[in-house]
């Protein structure tokens with residue numbers, strides 16, 4: 001179900017223009033992220049979709065129909081909504097929090113609870129948490145309950161307002177992965193608000209960058225926005241390291257994978273080794289590096305090795321190859337196939353050369 005903003009403006013009674021002539025289309029079944037500094041009108045834009053805020057100009061269309069033609073409570077029942085800190089009911093159990101919307105929609109108690117239990121599983125929460133109260137969960141777990149509750153409406157549209165901002169970066173990454181996984185199964189139309197550009201490019205099929213004054217600065221794919229910012233505002237907002245971030249979207253064509261000498265764990269290594277030598281297991285999966293000048297007594301064991309270096313899976317974006325090369329103690333990024341077996345190695349120099357010669 002697509003969403004269209006047509007020349008939408010919101011001026012609050014005090015005179016603040018929170019959103020100024022916003023026009024964009026959110027495609028059916030995609031994630032669109034509204035991103036921008038504090039006060040640029042992201043939340044106001046989101047809330048005009050479910051009529052928590054009414055525009056003062058223009059119109060919002062849901063599936064081609066002006067939202068003003070729908071009664072707000074009916075409209076909202078059909079649109080999932082997730083906010084920061086989850087907004088859970090403190091005196092209801094986790095299960096009943098999630099079952100709320102199905103109950104409101106007239107499902108029987110048992111069916112609503114069964115559905116709620118399924119959804120807790122969908123968002124990766126163990127069943128034993130169902131009977132707890134929200135205060136007995138971690139912040140990340142509460143956010144998952146919030147997402148499960150929003151999914152319970154089984155609506156094609158989901159609005160998410162900074163849902164993951166209150167949790168630490170590691171937990172946030174887990175929640176983002178989970179959202180992407182759930183989305184790959186459910187294919188909802190999701191509008192997501194954040195002030196974090198990393199989150200925006202990670203989650204969005206499209207990213208709408210807004211500036212204070214409620215103006216849309218740029219609307220495009222994450223790759224577009226990172227690689228071709230339309231003006232200085234967008235360029236500075238996406239940050240100086242956008243070149244590096246942008247590499248997440250660049251394929252690795254032209255990067256030649258070089259052969260790499262390896263030694264298998266359990267083998268005898270005679271004399272001190274000359275150069276960094278990659279140790280692999282019987283499946284040819286990398287286990288660590290043998291440092292130059294090191295000598296091995298008897299059979300090569302894990303204890304002889306220096307750990308380190310991320311692995312680059314062949315065929316994925318070039319950023320992974322650069323990460324692998326830069327994080328490797330040997331200066332050689334280890335390239336693996338789908339099964340994690342060593343294919344060869346790349347150097348950072350090679351990757352930079354390829355990038356420099358590209359248009």
Ligand SMILES: Nc1ncnc2c1ncn2[C@@H]1O[C@H](COP(=O)(O)OP(=O)(O)OP(=O)(O)O)[C@@H](O)[C@H]1O
Pocket residue numbers: 012013014016017018036037038039040041042043044045195
């Ligand atoms: N109910 C209101 N009455 C008056 N002004 C408001 C109201 N809600 C928001 N505003 C103003 O409208 C502008 C946009 O606010 P909005 O909350 O949409 O921005 P935002 O981009 O979501 O910001 P943040 O990231 O800080 O939440 C701000 O200047 C804000 O002060």
